[in-house]
Amino acid sequence: MDAAEGVAGAAGDPAPSPPPNARLTAIIVASALIMQNLDSSVIATALPAMARDLGADPLHLSAAITSYLVALTVFIPLSGWVADRFGAKRVFMVAMAVFAFTSALCGLSRGLGELVGARVLQGLGGAMMVPVARLLLLRQVRPEEVVRATTWLTMPALLGPILGPPLGGLLTDTVSWRAVFWINLPVAAVGLLAIWRFIPAERQARPPRLDLVGVTLIGASLACLMFGAETIGRGMVPAPLALAGFAAGIGLGWAAVRWARRAPNPALDLSMFAVPSFRIAVAAGSLFRIGAGASPFLLPLFMQLGFGASATTSGMITLATALGAFAMKPMTSFALKRFGFRNVLVWNSVMVAASFAVCAMFTPDWPLWAVFLVLAWGGLARSLQFTSSNSLSYVDVPPGKLSSATAITATAQQLFMALGVTWGAGWLAASAAIGGRDGPGVADFSAAFLGAALPVLLAAPLAARLARDAGVRASGHPG
Numbered sequence: 001m002d003a004a005e006g007v008a009g010a011a012g013d014p015a016p017s018p019p020p021n022a023r024l025t026a027i028i029v030a031s032a033l034i035m036q037n038l039d040s041s042v043i044a045t046a047l048p049a050m051a052r053d054l055g056a057d058p059l060h061l062s063a064a065i066t067s068y069l070v071a072l073t074v075f076i077p078l079s080g081w082v083a084d085r086f087g088a089k090r091v092f093m094v095a096m097a098v099f100a101f102t103s104a105l106c107g108l109s110r111g112l113g114e115l116v117g118a119r120v121l122q123g124l125g126g127a128m129m130v131p132v133a134r135l136l137l138l139r140q141v142r143p144e145e146v147v148r149a150t151t152w153l154t155m156p157a158l159l160g161p162i163l164g165p166p167l168g169g170l171l172t173d174t175v176s177w178r179a180v181f182w183i184n185l186p187v188a189a190v191g192l193l194a195i196w197r198f199i200p201a202e203r204q205a206r207p208p209r210l211d212l213v214g215v216t217l218i219g220a221s222l223a224c225l226m227f228g229a230e231t232i233g234r235g236m237v238p239a240p241l242a243l244a245g246f247a248a249g250i251g252l253g254w255a256a257v258r259w260a261r262r263a264p265n266p267a268l269d270l271s272m273f274a275v276p277s278f279r280i281a282v283a284a285g286s287l288f289r290i291g292a293g294a295s296p297f298l299l300p301l302f303m304q305l306g307f308g309a310s311a312t313t314s315g316m317i318t319l320a321t322a323l324g325a326f327a328m329k330p331m332t333s334f335a336l337k338r339f340g341f342r343n344v345l346v347w348n349s350v351m352v353a354a355s356f357a358v359c360a361m362f363t364p365d366w367p368l369w370a371v372f373l374v375l376a377w378g379g380l381a382r383s384l385q386f387t388s389s390n391s392l393s394y395v396d397v398p399p400g401k402l403s404s405a406t407a408i409t410a411t412a413q414q415l416f417m418a419l420g421v422t423w424g425a426g427w428l429a430a431s432a433a434i435g436g437r438d439g440p441g442v443a444d445f446s447a448a449f450l451g452a453a454l455p456v457l458l459a460a461p462l463a464a465r466l467a468r469d470a471g472v473r474a475s476g477h478p479g
């Protein structure tokens with residue numbers, strides 16, 4: 001039974017007819033990842049200019065990033081059910097249109113509040129867009145093809161982070177920071193046309209009734225946790241309110257788990273965590289993403305506030321990370337076949353943590369070419385970790401559980417990337433406060449990069465719990 005048959009079988013209806021060319025599908029649906037990655041990379045480069053124009057603290061502008069990521073984490077658990085109920089192709093196209101429209105709203109924002117509101121709506125589109133894009137592809141491939149399919153999907157998607165930093169810097173310096181949101185519009189137009197023309201509609205399923213209680217508990221828990229993480233110690237709201245957000249998030253999360261244990265068709269399918277490779281890949285990958293999520297937030301700020309670089313120069317330097325990631329993608333299959341998932345995830349975590357430690361040693365005296373090389377090295381290592389972790393999450397999942405696995409992994413990915421932004425901003429603010437500085441300096445960025453290295457390093461012992469032959473069907477490593 002292939003993946004498509006498994007998912008459809010779980011819903012009790014015939015399998016959808018898969019498109020004849022999975023590689024073509026991967027390239028087309030990658031347009032969603034291009035938009036999302038382009039959006040996240042250009043906004044980080046434009047943050048200082050946005051802060052000046054909107055009259056906000058640059059560190060508070062992290063809310064423009066985390067509000068989007070929070071909306072993603074809140075609505076992603078719905079994505080699998082919505083795709084099964086209304087058809088993946090239809091949902092994907094509507095979500096892409098919503099993402100493009102709300103991108104235009106972001107560019108028209110006149111204050112931080114308007115921007116955050118538009119970013120929340122943009123997150124709703126993204127929550128339905130990227131997981132459903134991945135689901136469209138995974139339903140067509142066998143377990144041994146997961147790594148290759150993930151590469152097909154992410155190689156075009158890396159155009160976003162490759163083009164984002166220099167394009168974002170150039171647009172910010174020559175036009176306006178608002179233009180960095182408007183560039184999503186032509187990408188969406190081309191993507192929608194290609195999806196409509198080349199990807200056939202699936203035969204629509206009738207999934208089990210939506211677990212509305214579970215979805216509500218999960219969404220409320222994630223929103224409260226992120227509110228607490230974003231505001232605590234930042235002076236944005238009273239400290240008791242931030243702590244109350246944490247407490248509410250933990251309580252609602254506990255209630256969501258209890259509900260999932262007795263609900264007939266729970267939104268949070270806890271049975272997925274009985275699969276060892278899925279459980280460990282999600283846990284280790286989540287820790288890794290805290291550090292990895294901090295880096296794209298810290299680097300453009302460091303280049304502009306610490307080095308005094310322009311937005312354009314900052315974008316050209318931070319482009320190194322994306323170039324490193326792009327260069328690694330074709331080599332991922334070789335690395336996994338040579339060393340296996342376990343060794344790659346353990347030792348590559350150490351490698352990424354070391355790259356952050358080197359970033360902590362940056363000073364304005366460093367030549368920019370040396371900074372570029374360090375960032376490219378970090379991009380190589382992070383790309384290998386992301387692809388390996390993402391692929392391992394699905395390798396041993398039963399075909400009928402793909403929708404649940406996609407929703408859980410996508411939620412975890414976005415939640416911990418969002419926590420990474422908060423984690424980096426928190427270290428930056430704490431270091432500046434301890435040093436008695438009004439704004440972050442070079443020493444504060446050094447502390448923040450060391451803070452980012454910590455969860456990445458802690459991911460290594462978790463990954464070490466994998467069996468030596470974990471994911472052997474996908475990697476080809478003898479174990």
